[in-house]
Amino acid sequence: MEEAPAQQAHVHAPPEGFLRKYVFSLDHKVIGKQYYALGLLAVCMGMVLSWLMRFHLVWPRTRIPGLELLSKAGAPGGVITPEYYLSLLTMHGTLMVFFVLTNAPFAAFGNYFLPIQIGAEDMAFPRFNMMSFWATLVAFLVLILAFVIPDGPPISGWTSYAPLSAVGKDAGPGMGWGMNLWGISIAIFCIGSLLGALNFIATTLDLRAKGMTLMRMPICTWAWFITSCIALLAFAVLLPACILLILDRTAGTSFFIPSGLVVSDRLQPHSGGSPLLWQHLFWFFGHPEVYIAILPSMGIVSHILINSMRKPLLSARVIIYSMMSIGFLSWMVWGHHMFVSGMNPFSSLLFSFPTLTITIPATMMTLIWLGSLYGANIRISAASLFALGFISMFVSGGVSGFFLAQPSIDIVLHATYFVVGHFHMVMGVASIFGVFAGTYFWFGKMTGRMMNETLGQLHFWLTFVGTYCIFMPFHYLGLVGNVRRYSAFVNDFTGPLMPLHKFITIAALGTGAAQLIFIFNLIYSRYKGAPAPENPWNGTTLEWSIPSPPPWNNFGGKHPVIYHDPYQYNVKGSKGDYIMQDSPEPSAG
Amino acid sequence: MGKLFAVVLVIIALASAYPIATHMYVMPEDISTHGHQIDEQLSDTMAEAGTSFLLAQLVLAFFVWKFAERKDGGKLTNFPGGAKVMVAAAFILVGTEVLALGVFGQRAWANVYFTPPRPDALQIQAQAGQFAFYFRYPGADGKFGALYPDKIDEGNQNYFGLDPANEIESRDDIVSAELAIPVNREIYLMMHAKDVGHSFYVRELRIQQDFVPGLDLSVHFTATKTGRYEIVCTQLCGLGHYNMKAYLNVMAQDDFEKWMKQKASEL
Numbered sequence: 001m002e003e004a005p006a007q008q009a010h011v012h013a014p015p016e017g018f019l020r021k022y023v024f025s026l027d028h029k030v031i032g033k034q035y036y037a038l039g040l041l042a043v044c045m046g047m048v049l050s051w052l053m054r055f056h057l058v059w060p061r062t063r064i065p066g067l068e069l070l071s072k073a074g075a076p077g078g079v080i081t082p083e084y085y086l087s088l089l090t091m092h093g094t095l096m097v098f099f100v101l102t103n104a105p106f107a108a109f110g111n112y113f114l115p116i117q118i119g120a121e122d123m124a125f126p127r128f129n130m131m132s133f134w135a136t137l138v139a140f141l142v143l144i145l146a147f148v149i150p151d152g153p154p155i156s157g158w159t160s161y162a163p164l165s166a167v168g169k170d171a172g173p174g175m176g177w178g179m180n181l182w183g184i185s186i187a188i189f190c191i192g193s194l195l196g197a198l199n200f201i202a203t204t205l206d207l208r209a210k211g212m213t214l215m216r217m218p219i220c221t222w223a224w225f226i227t228s229c230i231a232l233l234a235f236a237v238l239l240p241a242c243i244l245l246i247l248d249r250t251a252g253t254s255f256f257i258p259s260g261l262v263v264s265d266r267l268q269p270h271s272g273g274s275p276l277l278w279q280h281l282f283w284f285f286g287h288p289e290v291y292i293a294i295l296p297s298m299g300i301v302s303h304i305l306i307n308s309m310r311k312p313l314l315s316a317r318v319i320i321y322s323m324m325s326i327g328f329l330s331w332m333v334w335g336h337h338m339f340v341s342g343m344n345p346f347s348s349l350l351f352s353f354p355t356l357t358i359t360i361p362a363t364m365m366t367l368i369w370l371g372s373l374y375g376a377n378i379r380i381s382a383a384s385l386f387a388l389g390f391i392s393m394f395v396s397g398g399v400s401g402f403f404l405a406q407p408s409i410d411i412v413l414h415a416t417y418f419v420v421g422h423f424h425m426v427m428g429v430a431s432i433f434g435v436f437a438g439t440y441f442w443f444g445k446m447t448g449r450m451m452n453e454t455l456g457q458l459h460f461w462l463t464f465v466g467t468y469c470i471f472m473p474f475h476y477l478g479l480v481g482n483v484r485r486y487s488a489f490v491n492d493f494t495g496p497l498m499p500l501h502k503f504i505t506i507a508a509l510g511t512g513a514a515q516l517i518f519i520f521n522l523i524y525s526r527y528k529g530a531p532a533p534e535n536p537w538n539g540t541t542l543e544w545s546i547p548s549p550p551p552w553n554n555f556g557g558k559h560p561v562i563y564h565d566p567y568q569y570n571v572k573g574s575k576g577d578y579i580m581q582d583s584p585e586p587s588a589g
Numbered sequence: 590m591g592k593l594f595a596v597v598l599v600i601i602a603l604a605s606a607y608p609i610a611t612h613m614y615v616m617p618e619d620i621s622t623h624g625h626q627i628d629e630q631l632s633d634t635m636a637e638a639g640t641s642f643l644l645a646q647l648v649l650a651f652f653v654w655k656f657a658e659r660k661d662g663g664k665l666t667n668f669p670g671g672a673k674v675m676v677a678a679a680f681i682l683v684g685t686e687v688l689a690l691g692v693f694g695q696r697a698w699a700n701v702y703f704t705p706p707r708p709d710a711l712q713i714q715a716q717a718g719q720f721a722f723y724f725r726y727p728g729a730d731g732k733f734g735a736l737y738p739d740k741i742d743e744g745n746q747n748y749f750g751l752d753p754a755n756e757i758e759s760r761d762d763i764v765s766a767e768l769a770i771p772v773n774r775e776i777y778l779m780m781h782a783k784d785v786g787h788s789f790y791v792r793e794l795r796i797q798q799d800f801v802p803g804l805d806l807s808v809h810f811t812a813t814k815t816g817r818y819e820i821v822c823t824q825l826c827g828l829g830h831y832n833m834k835a836y837l838n839v840m841a842q843d844d845f846e847k848w849m850k851q852k853a854s855e856l
Contacts, residue, residue, distance in 0.1 A: 083828035157825045163802055164785040164827060171785060172719075172827040258803025260738040262750070263719070263784040267739050275786060275801050309656075311665045315672030340788070341799050342806040345702035349695055356687040363683045366645060367675035373652040375666030377659045380590040388653060392598060395645040396605070399638040406690060408697035409631050411797050412616060415788065415823035457590065465597065472605045476614035481792035483823050486831035491819055493617070493792075570665045 012126055014552050024134075026126035027552055031133050032112030033446065035103050038137060042099035043432075044519075045144070047512050049092040054505040056080040058498065060488055073173070074152055083173045085487030086155035090174075091146070093158030094182065098189050099140055101293035101427060104435045106231070107136070107196055110224035110296060112446060114200060116543045117221045119209025119560045119582075121553050124202035128195045135192030143185035146178045154179040157485060159286070162256030162278035163263075166248040170264040183246045190239035193231055200228035209542075211562030215317070216581070218541045218566040219306075222320045223299020226327045230288045230295070233331070238285035241278065248273070279341055283334035291330045293427045294394075295323055297434020298365065301387040304441050305369065307539050308384035309376035310577055312567040314368050322361035322368075329358050339407040340414050348407040355405035362398055366391065382456025383537075386437035389464045390430055396468075397426025400475060415485070418478020421471050429467045436463070436518070443525065444532030448549045451529060455521040459514060466511025473500050540578050541566050563587075591657020595650040602646035609639060617793050620814040620839070624795035626697035633693070637686055701796075706809035710775035713768070716749055717800040718783030720829030722820060723748045726763040728853065734759020741783070748783075763852045769838045771845035772815050780806045788824035791837055799824050812839040 015021045025031060055064065063078035074084030111129065115122055123129045146153040152174045156165040160182065169176030204225045208217070217225075244255040252269070256278045259271030302319055306312055313319060335343060335351030369391050378384060400422040403409045413419065436459075444450040482489070482497055489497070535544040542560060543550075560582040568579040568587050579585050608614055619628055668674070714725040714733060727733045734756045741750040751759040770776050780789065782800035789808070790797040798808045822833035840848060 081828075082831060086825070086828060086830070155825075155828060161786055161825065164825070167785070260736075261782075261784050261802050262738050262741045265741075265743070273803070275803065311667075314668060314675060318672050318676055340797050342801045342804050345698070348698065348702075352694070353687075353691055356691050359687055360679055360683050364676055364679040367679055368672060370645065370648055370652060371668040371672070371675050373649070373656055374668040376656045377663075377665060378591060378653065378657040380594070380657055385590070385594065388594060388649070391649055392601075392646060395642060395649075399642045402638045402690065403631070403634050406630065406634065406694040406698075408627050408694045408701070409634060411698075411701065412627060412631070412792065412795055414797055415790070461597070465601070468601050468605065476608055479609075479614045479616065481616055481790075483790070483821055485825045488831050490832055491821060491834065493819070 012122065024130055026122070026130050028111050028115050028123045028126070028129060029446070029550065029552075029554075031129050032108050032110070034133050035108035035111060035136070038133075038140060039100050039104035039108055039435075040519075040522075042095045042103070042140065046092050046095040046100060047515065049088045049095070051509060051512055052080065053085060053088050053092065054508045056085055056487065057489070058502045058505045070147065071152060080487075082487040083155055084152070086157070086485070087153040087174050087178070089485060090155060090157050090182070091143070091153050094143060094186070096428065097158055097289065097293070098186065099136075099143075101431050102193065102231075102289070103136065105296035105300065105431055105438070106224060106227050106292060107132075107193075109220070109300060109435075109438050109442070110200060110227070111196075113442065113543055114221055114224050115203060115207065116546070116550065116554055117218050117541055118204065118207060118212050119542055119555070119562065120203060120207035121555065123199050124206055125199050128199050132192045132195035132199065135188050135195065139185045139189035139192060142181050142188060146174070146181045149177050149181070151177040154182045159282060160245070160278075161282075162245065162248070162273075162275045163258075163261060163268075166245060166256045166273075166278070167261065167263050167268050167270070168249055170266055170268070180246065180249060183242050183249065187239055187242040187246070190235040190242065193235045194239070197228040197231040197235070200224055201232065204228075209560050209562055216562055216565055218299075219302040219313075219316055219319055220296070220299035223295045223302075223323060226323050227292050227295045230327050230330060231292050234285045234288040234292065237281055241281035241285070244281075245278065276338075276341060276343060279338055280334070283337045284331075286337065287334045288327075288330040290423070290427045291326055293431045294434075295327070297390060297431045298323060298394075300434045300438040300441075301390045302369070303541075304383050304387045304437050305372070306567045306569065307441075307537050308379045308381065308387065309372060309569075310379070311372070311376055311570045313372045316565075316567065318368050319365055322365045325361040326358055329354050329361075333358065336405055336410075339410040345407075352405055352407055356402070359398070359402065359405075362394075366395060366398075381440065382451070382453055382460055383437045383441035385457060385460040385464075386433045386440065389460065390433040390437065392464075393425055393430040393433055393467070396472070397422060397424075397430055401426065412481065413478055415483055416478035417474045417482045417484050420484050421474030421478060424474065425467075425471045429471060436460075439522075441537065442543070443522075444529075444536050445543055445548045445550070447526055447529075448532050449525055449527075449529030450532045450536060451525040452521050455517055455524075459517045459521065462514035462517070463511060466507055466514060469507035470504055470511060473504050476500065538576070538578055540564075540568050540580050542581055545580055545582055591653050594657070595654035598646055598650040598653070602643055602650070606639060606643055609635065616795075618814075619795055620793045620812050620816070620818070621795050622811040622813060623697070623700045626700055627795045630690075630694050630697050634690060637690070701808070706777040706807075707775050710777040710809055711770065712777045712779065713770070714749075714779045714781060715768070715789060715800075716781045716783055717787035717789070717822065717826075717833075718748070719785065719827050720822070720833040721748075721766065722768070722789075722822075722833070722835040724765050724768045724835075725749055726765070726849065726852075728761030728763055730758060730761055732758040734762050736781070738783075749781075761853065761856065763849065763856070765852060767836050767838050768820060769840060769845060769848050770812060771842045772812055772839050774842070775809055775811045777809045778807060780808070785826050786824045787822045787826050787833070790821050790823040791818055793818045794837070797823060812837075815839045815841055
C-alpha cells in the first residue's frame with residue numbers, strides 16, 4: 001500500500017458522537033447498513049401483507065384475529081373487505097418494488113461495497129449519500145402513514161393507473177389522502193434514488209484506486225455502476241410524473257384526465273388529459289426498474305460464484321457487456337406493458353422486438369454461468385447455494401418472458417396470474433436470492449461475525465423449494481385465464497382452481513415462516529457468531545484486504561494499488577490458489 | 590450438498606413441467622375465427638420456452654452434481670470452446686427463436702388489429718363504468734345517438750347519458766347489460782369508458798382490450814359457437830373490480846333477431 005496522496009474532496013473526518021456515527025452518518029458503510037435495515041423492515045411488512053392477501057383469497061370469511069386493529073373500516077371483525085384487499089395489494093407492491101428491490105441489492109450492498117471494491121475511502125459526495133438515505137426513509141414513513149390515516153391506503157395498485165389514481169376521493173376509499181401520500185412518497189423516493197445514483201456514478205468514475213482500471217473492477221461493482229446509470233434516467237422520469245399526478249389531484253390540472261368522466265355520479269371538472277400519458281411515463285421508469293432490481297443481484301451472484309468455483313468465469317467481459325446491453329435495451333421496451341392498452345397497435349410490434357432481443361444477452365449470461373461451472377470445484381455454502389438458486393430462478397422467470405413479449409399471446413395472458421408468476425420469479429425471488437447470497441457472503445465483513453452456516457443452508461432449502469411452490473403454480477392459473485388483482489374469485493371457472501390457490505397460500509405461509517430462520521440467524525450471528533477473519537472465503541477483491549469490520553476510512557488512510565484483474569483464482573505457479581488484487585505477486589496470465 | 594441440490598432441482602424442474610406437458614391447465618376451447626393463431630403461437634412458444642427451461646435446469650443440476658465439492662482432487666478445467674461457443678449459441682439459437690416467434694407472432698396480432706372490420710359488421714357500443722358493463726345497439730335507424738356525460742342517470746337507467754328528448758337517433762337505441770350477438774357474424778365493438786380504465790376480456794374469444802377514458806378504441810371479432818361466456822374486467826378499476834363482469838350471449842341468427850325485437854318493444 002502507498003501513503004495517501006493529496007487530500008481528496010470526499011475524505012471526511014472520523015465520526016464523533018452517537019448521532020454522527022449511527023444516525024446522520026456520512027460513512028458509506030453505515031449508510032449501506034441503514035439501507036439494508038430499511039429494506040429488511042420493508043420486506044417483512046410486504047411479506048405480511050402478502051400473507052394477508054393470500055389468506056383472504058382462499059379463506060375469505062375467516063377472521064384474522066387482531067386485524068381489525070390495523071384498520072377498523074378495512075377489516076371489520078378481522079375480515080378483509082374487497083377494497084382493503086386492494087389497499088394491501090397496492091402497499092405490498094409499492095413496498096417491495098421501491099423499498100426492497102431497489103434498496104437492498106442496489107443501495108444497501110452498493111453503498112457498502114462499491115467504494116471498498118474500487119479502493120476509495122468513501123463515496124464521492126458523503127453528504128448527498130446521507131441525504132439520499134434520509135430521503136428514502138422519509139419516503140417510507142410517508143407511505144406507511146397511509147395505513148393510519150382515516151382514508152386508508154390507496155387501492156390503485158403499485159402502477160397507480162390514471163384516471164383512477166388522478167381523480168381524487170371520488171374514485172373510492174383510499175383515493176383521497178391515501179393516494180396523495182403515495183404520490184408524495186414516491187416523489188421523495190425518486191429524489192433519494194437520483195442522489196444515490198449520481199453518487200455511485202461519480203464515485204466509480206472518479207475515485208478508483210491507482211491501477212483500478214474499469215475492466216479491473218469486480219463484476220458487482222460493474223453491476224452497481226450500470227444500475228446507477230439506469231436509475232439516473234428512470235427516476236428522473238418518474239419524479240416529474242409523480243409531480244404531475246399530485247398536481248392533477250390537488251391543483252386542478254388535467255395532465256392525465258380527459259373530459260367527460262363521470263365518477264361516483266359526479267362529472268369530473270377536468271379536460272384535455274391523457275391516461276395513456278401516465279402509462280408511458282410510468283413504464284418508461286417501470287421497465288428499467290426491473291433491471292434496477294435484477295442487475296445488482298446478477299453482479300453479486302457472479303462475484304460469489306467465481307469465489308465458490310475457485311476459477312474465473314469463462315468471460316467476465318461477456319457478463320459486463322450483456323449487462324450493458326440489457327441496460328440499453330431496457331429503454332426501448334416499456335410499451336410491452338401496454339400491448340392491450342389501446343396504444344397504436346403498430347407500436348406494439350416495435351416494442352415486441354427489442355423485448356425479445358433482451359433474451360439474447362440474458363441467455364449469454366446464463367450460458368456463461370452454466371459453462372463456468374463446468375470443470376470447477378464448487379464450494380457449497382449458504383451463499384453459493386443461493387447463487388446457484390438464483391440461476392435456476394432467473395431461468396424459470398426468464399422463459400415466461402418469451403410469452404409476454406409477444407403481443408398476440410399477451411392478448412390472452414395479460415393481467416392474469418401468469419404475469420404475477422413471471423415478475424415475482426424474475427425480479428422478485430431471483431433478485432432476493434442475490435440479496436440472500438450477498439448477506440451470507442458479506443455478513444462477516446459487515447459485522448465482524450460470521451453467519452451460522454447450518455441455519456443458512458436450512459434457510460436455503462426451505463426457501464428454494466418454497467418459492468417454486470408459490471410462484472410456479474401462478475403460471476398455471478394464468479394459462480387458464482385467472483385474472484390478477486381480484487379480491488375474490490367470483491368467475492364461473494375459478495371454482496376448480498381453488499385447490500391450487502390453497503396450495504399457493506399454504507406454501508406462501510410456510511416459506512414466509514422459513515424466513516424467521518434468516519432473521520434469527522441475522523440477530524444471533526450479529527452477537528454470537530464466530531469472529532470473522534479478514535478474508536474468510538479466500539477472496540481476491542479489495543474488501544478482503546481490510547479488517548472485518550473495516551475501519552471508518554476503509555483502508556486506514558492508505559491507498560491500495562491494484563496489480564491484477566479482479567478474479568485471479570487457480571493461478572499456475574502461485575502459492576495459494578488465489579492472488580489478491582492488490583498483491584504485487586505476478587499473475588500467470 | 591451439491592448432489593442434494595441437483596436432485597432437488599431435477600425434481601422441481603420435472604414437477605413444474607408435468608402440469609404443462611399433460612395440459613392440466615389450459616384455456617377453454619376457442620370460439621373465435623382468429624383465436625387458433627394465438628393458440629398455435631402460444632403452444633409453439635410453450636414448446637420452445639419449455640425446452641429451454643428443462644435444458645437449462647437439467648444442465649445446471651448435472652454440473653452441480655458433477656463439480657460440487659469434488660473429492661477427486663481433480664484439476665480445474667474450462668468448458669471446451671470457452672465463452673465464444675456460449676456467445677455464438679446465444680446469438681444463433683435464441684436469435685433464431687426470437688426472429689421466428691417475433692415474425693410469426695405478428696400474423697396473429699395483425700389479424701386482430703391490422704385488418705379493418707367488414708363494412709357489414711354488426712356495430713355495438715360497449716361502455717365500462719365502475720363496476721358494470723353496458724352494451725348499446727343502434728336500433729332500426731342504424732345510428733347511435735350522441736353521448737352527454739352530464740345526462741348520465743343510473744337511477745333512471747340512463748347509463749350512457751343519452752338525450753332521447755332532443756335527439757331522434759338515440760330514441761331507438763337499445764341498451765343491455767348482456768352482450769347478445771349472432772353467431773358467425775362479425776361484431777365491431779366500439780369501446781367507451783365512463784369513469785376510469787377498465788378492460789374487456791373474454792377467454793373463449795381470445796380477446797382482451799382496455800377501455801381507456803378519452804380514447805375511442807374498438808375490437809372486432811366473430812364468434813363461431815353459441816353459448817354464454819363470461820366477460821370480465823381485467824384493468825384494476827376500484828373496490829368492486831373483482832365483481833365487474835357481464836355475459837356474452839352468442840345466439841343463432843333467428844334467436845338474436847327475436848332478442849332484438851323484444852328489446853325494441855321494451856323501449
